[in-house]
Amino acid sequence: MPARTPLDANAVLAATEEILRRHGPDKATVVDVARALGVSHAAVYKHFPSKQALREAVTRRWLDRNRDALAVIAADSAAPPAQRLRTWLHAVLAVKQAKIRQDPELFAAYGILAAAHSSVATDHVADLLGQLTAIIADGAADGSLRTDDAEATARVVFNATAKFNHLAHAAEWQNPGVGAELDEVCNLLLEGLRAPTSP
Amino acid sequence: MPARTPLDANAVLAATEEILRRHGPDKATVVDVARALGVSHAAVYKHFPSKQALREAVTRRWLDRNRDALAVIAADSAAPPAQRLRTWLHAVLAVKQAKIRQDPELFAAYGILAAAHSSVATDHVADLLGQLTAIIADGAADGSLRTDDAEATARVVFNATAKFNHLAHAAEWQNPGVGAELDEVCNLLLEGLRAPTSP
DNA sequence: CTGGTAACAGATGTCAAAATTTGTAACCTG
DNA sequence: CAGGTTACAAATTTTGACATCTGTTACCAG
CATH class of the missing domain: 1.10.357.10 (Tetracycline Repressor, domain 2)
Known part of the structure; x- marks a missing residue:
């Protein structure tokens, strides 16, 4: 089931910034980012090559x-x-x-x-x-x-x-x-x- | 059994410097220092209040x-x-x-x-x-x-x-x-x- | 009373097992 | 084929039992 919202790189970036702000650089994971966006973590790797x-x-x-x-x-x-x-x-x-x-x-x-x-x-x-x-x-x-x-x-x-x-x-x-x-x-x-x- | 050598503060200092040099500040312990001096670690605490x-x-x-x-x-x-x-x-x-x-x-x-x-x-x-x-x-x-x-x-x-x-x-x-x-x-x-x- | 000991409690460090995370791959779907 | 999925191996982090270390106390010898 594809995500309802297309999820562009900018949305990933905004979510990452929010997670980073909330959890700090040591605890923030890309799984957290994916969860915040309602997608699997592999999806964010479509937009960015690495954490x-x-x-x-x-x-x-x-x-x-x-x-x-x-x-x-x-x-x-x-x-x-x-x-x-x-x-x-x-x-x-x-x-x-x-x-x-x-x-x-x-x-x-x-x-x-x-x-x-x-x-x-x-x-x-x-x-x-x-x-x-x-x-x-x-x-x-x-x-x-x-x-x-x-x-x-x-x-x-x-x-x-x-x-x-x-x-x-x-x-x-x-x-x-x-x-x-x-x-x-x-x-x-x-x-x-x-x-x-x-x- | 009291130590043969009186063990003054200066000897403790020299031993500590040697241990510090060898082990580094993270691994050096006062037990190491005491062992190098041939005394119990409590003896070191007679000369210095803390590590x-x-x-x-x-x-x-x-x-x-x-x-x-x-x-x-x-x-x-x-x-x-x-x-x-x-x-x-x-x-x-x-x-x-x-x-x-x-x-x-x-x-x-x-x-x-x-x-x-x-x-x-x-x-x-x-x-x-x-x-x-x-x-x-x-x-x-x-x-x-x-x-x-x-x-x-x-x-x-x-x-x-x-x-x-x-x-x-x-x-x-x-x-x-x-x-x-x-x-x-x-x-x-x-x-x-x-x-x-x-x- | 200086300078040592042994014994101890609590804090801290170690280490291996378990869980989580990273990154990749193979596979759907409009 | 862009953009998503699940499944998975390797790396990393967390956990928890265990060991060591720190600092204190009670005690001993000259």
Whole structure:
């Protein structure tokens, strides 16, 4: 007896996200997902080649949402690049803090993928580095930020703010002082990036 | 029958370090330590109140050795403070890289304590921050580094180099490019700390 | 009273059997 | 033939009995 609803990949994804949210990444099974959809577990394998692929697809979806939200800040040409850099770095932190509070289970799923060196994680970092590069290149273009190579400088800034963007520090992000710490690091980095007033 | 050798706390410590090194922090038991010393495990509890305390004492010992080695660099008044800052940050990384290679089990024991927010870990960080503060204060004194508050600036520099000193990044320290990355971060930070040539 | 012992209860770890899950295959059906 | 089914082998997780470990107590010797 074929299922009444055609069951497209998107429905599987939505159900998986819900199961993941409810059960957490360790306990969520594809049998659970299938049960939630009212089909046999073999049916979900028609749409995704493996459990890993399912997890990656769900995670990639919300990472992409984050990326798009941050891209708005990175591309906001109304703000001067130095200001935009600071705002963007704070936003990266804020987005992840919010996710931890709202969807700790989905965040944990991302952590698992990152630890496994999944392309989902490396691609996400590449996306963020791209946005950072764009901001710094804008600053180089209008002369407000000094850099030889916007991409290299972006990597340096990203490394110097690892405490505020790398998952390994997620536990510390609950600390109330973390925003102020980031602000102080921004101050120093922006001081270093500021084009000298007189050479 | 009392033991022939009096068994002081130091002997217990040495035996524990050996067991820890051989078995790793997960498999090392105080029964093992007692067996190595030829006493009952209750005897060990005469010298240390708990297994946790034993682990902390061993770990504190090698952290103190590291601290002392780094203090030599921090206090080397022959090198200008900016240079000393760079050398010291590289040394912090190098010391930990070396420990991971030579004594991965002891390093893992330190990781466990840090994750448990043991005072051993927080004290170690405080020690390092103290050395960093001293270097920056030296720079402020001779006018080569610009800072309002050496201690606050030390915290900022420490945060900005978290990727190269925080245990959470230990896995990444195997990567060959890590030294170069630290160097680039140092370049930017020193640029930011450099007193302006003309105000 | 310092420093050791043996004996113990409760927590924790181990290990193999049982159950569940993953992924595949062979098979329906509109 | 896209999309579903049941049936099944292999991998993984759970379970539960058992062993070991942790920390305490009561006791002993110099």
